[in-house]
Amino acid sequence: MKFRILIILFLAVVSCKPPEARYPVTQNSGSYIDQSVQRNKQLLSQEEAYIQEIIEQDSTRNYIASNSGFWYFYNQKNTDSINTEMPEFGDIVVFDYNISTLDGQPIYAEGEKPTKEYAVDQEKLFSGLREGLKLMKEGETVTFLFPSYKAFGYYGDKAKIGTNVPITAKVTLHSINTETNNESNN
Incomplete structure (x- = not known):
């Protein structure tokens, strides 16, 4: 009996070792991510060069570079000194837009997209248009x-x-219902 207790005690002591970490069979060095970053930088560089080429060839318009990484020009500018508000967070804007390639081929023609009502920065909209509306x-x-x-x-x-x-997106902003107007209407 003592012998069995000694064997069980011995096995218990020997089997109580800390767990060993299992290492992966293969390790990635992150080269895929590095390659992806390089591809994206190259793609952006090509797109920006093409846009600059379009701008240089079009001397009839005054293009403005935004701080957000896109360019724009006014088809119709609001020169009214009274109405100078721009949309801010939470404002409700009503607008129409159409989308075409940089070459001018329509993707969504004028009137194909319905007039959209959008709560600024509170609803989904592609980032360029979201920033452009502001x-x-x-x-x-x-x-x-x-x-x-x-x-x-x-x-x-x-x-x-x-x-x-x-x-290219041509956008017409019809109205801005400011957040303060929204609160007073409730």
Whole structure:
């Protein structure tokens, strides 16, 4: 009996060692991510060069470079000194837009997209348009040139716009219902 207890005690002491870490069979060095970053930088560089080429060839318009990485020009500018408000967080804006390629081929023609009501920065909208609307005043029509990362990026819109397609969007801002107006109407 003592012998069995000694064996059980011995096995218990020997088997109580800390667990050993299991290491992966293969290790990735992150080279795929590095390659992806390089591809994206190259793609952006090509798109920006193409947009600059378009701008240089068009001497009839005054293009403005935004701080957000896209370009735009006014088709119709609001020169009214009274109405100078631009949309801010929470404001409700009503606008129309159409989308075409940088070459001018329509993707979504004028009137194909319904008039949209949008709560600024509170609803989904592609990043370029979301930022572009904040640069507009009521009654203005602006044409934006978006590199693909500011448009629909890698995924496209899953309908007519494919992967990494830079676009032109012509936007008309019909009205801005400011957050203070929203609160007083409730």
